Amino acid sequence: MKAGFPHMGDVWLPMVAILRGVGVEPVVPPPYSKKTLSLGVRYSPEGVCIPFKLTLGSMIEALDLGADVIIMAAGPGLCRFGYYAKIQERVLQEQGYKFDMVTTELFEGKFIGVSRFIKRLSGGASMATVYSAVRLGLKKIGALDDIERAVHKVRPLEAVQGTATKIFDEARHALDEASNARSVDLVKADFFRRLDAVERNPSADPLKVGVIGEFYVVLEPFSNMDVEIELGKLGVEVHRTTFVSEWTKFSLFLSMLGMTEKGKLHKAAMPYLKRDVGGDGWETVGEVAYHAGHYDGLVHLAPFTCMPEIVAKNIIPSMKEQIPLLTIICDEQMGRAGMLTRLEAFVDLLRRRRDAQRKAGALAHAAAR
Ligand code: SF4
Structure with a gap:
């Protein structure tokens, strides 16, 4: 069996370790590129978000490299992303690809569920082998x-x-x-x-800027045009709460103890959102409330047509916690030059704002002496 999977961010690293560890040959598609995106856009339904297009393009690249199985996340709790695997399977079959789509419901069964899934995939590796492969991947x-x-x-x-x-x-x-x-x-x-x-x-x-927004575009540098690297070049220390390791730690283990990855963010969002709006919309609102006053600004990454982020974007202006925020809409129409110009202007504004605050602070200090 040759198992491929969409190349999202650095998820390939644990995936390869786990698959190799249980004796399955991994097929790692290349990092996302313009070719991946144009393949995805060509075969995607109109109006889907960029995660659909990029994962589809990446599946095609994995299949072209010889994968006969595609692994993809699915199931409720993942916004409409949960249905993407089924649609993508049909799209690829219509294009003549012969393969098995293997999906895992990441939120059910936690660590045990994922381990059983890997055991099935491996065709019968012992549970001890599976645990040790998963441990190394994590x-x-x-x-x-x-x-x-x-x-x-x-x-x-x-x-x-x-x-x-x-x-x-x-x-x-x-x-x-x-x-x-x-x-x-x-x-x-x-x-x-x-x-x-x-x-x-x-x-x-350095200025301190938080990068917040939808899970996929926050973690996949191609989809956000390397926003973190560009911020670094502009003299910004990036802060991010979303990391694959944190997410897996909470989703697979700590949630069994009632702990949630972003409990403090959910609490901070409570005055504005009484219930989950899907995807990472809730966390986005929570990050604004939680980080205002700690960071110089926030960069909000939101895929075009993403409902949870649209909800969050509309709530943010009415929040009492205020912090300079730049929303970047990510899709295939996004241009690098335009994104960089907006980023430079935003960082320039943050620097001037911080200089003014420092000056006012120094004057107040001098007046108090
Ligand atoms: S959260 Fe938004 S961008 Fe992400 S998969 Fe769901 S709809 Fe698409």
């Missing part, structure tokens, strides 16, 4: 996410632009090659050392 993505958090801090400080991003790319490959938990720990320690050693610009004075 350890790898946990390590990569920790390294990425450090990268977010180094990017706006680095003397030579692009150094931290290059180190991060190398970390991905090193973690992919790590064959056990011990080597994952060694790789992580090594890359933390390398990031610590990056030469700093002594005059750097």
Whole structure:
């Protein structure tokens, strides 16, 4: 069996570790590109969001590389994304592709459910083998996410632009090659050392900006045109609460204990939203309420036609917590030059605002003495 899956963000890293660990050959489609998007757009129904188009394009790339099975998330609780696998299966069959679509209901059965799913997929690997493969996959993505958090801090400080991003790319490959938990720990320690050693610009004075919004476009750099890298180049320290490792930790384990990944965000959103609006709309409202006053600004990533984010976007202006916010609508019509111009203008505004606040603070301090 050759198992392919859509190449979203860094999800490929644990997927490859898990599939290899249970003896299934992974087919990793290339990172998203214009070709992926145009393949997806060509065969997608009008009006679907960019996650549908990109995952469809990526499935085609995996099938063209020889995959005979496609793994895809599905089920209720994932907004309309939960139905995408079924539609995509039909679209691909109409194009003449012969394959099995294997879907997993990520929210049901938690860790045990996902382990059973992997056992079935493997054709009978022992549960001990499955657990050890899943543990290694989760350890790898946990390590990569920790390294990425450090990268977010180094990017706006680095003397030579692009150094931290290059180190991060190398970390991905090193973690992919790590064959056990011990080597994952060694790789992580090594890359933390390398990031610590990056030469700093002594005059750097980073702004703090949160990147919030829909799960998929927040985690997939192609769909948001590398917004985090671009913010780093503009001297911004990016803060993000959405990470694959956090999400899996809560979805597969801690939710069984009644803990939710973004409980504090849900609480912060309560005055504005009494119930879940699907997708990440609730979290987006919560992030605005929770982070106002802590960050200099927020960049809100929202896919075109995404109902949960449309709901959130319409609530934000009436919230009592106010923070400068730039919404970027992600779809195939998005142009890099336009996005960068808006980002530069936003960061410029944030810097002037912070300078004015500092000046006012210094004057008030002097007057009080
Ligand atoms: S949350 Fe929005 S963008 Fe994401 S899959 Fe659902 S509808 Fe599409």
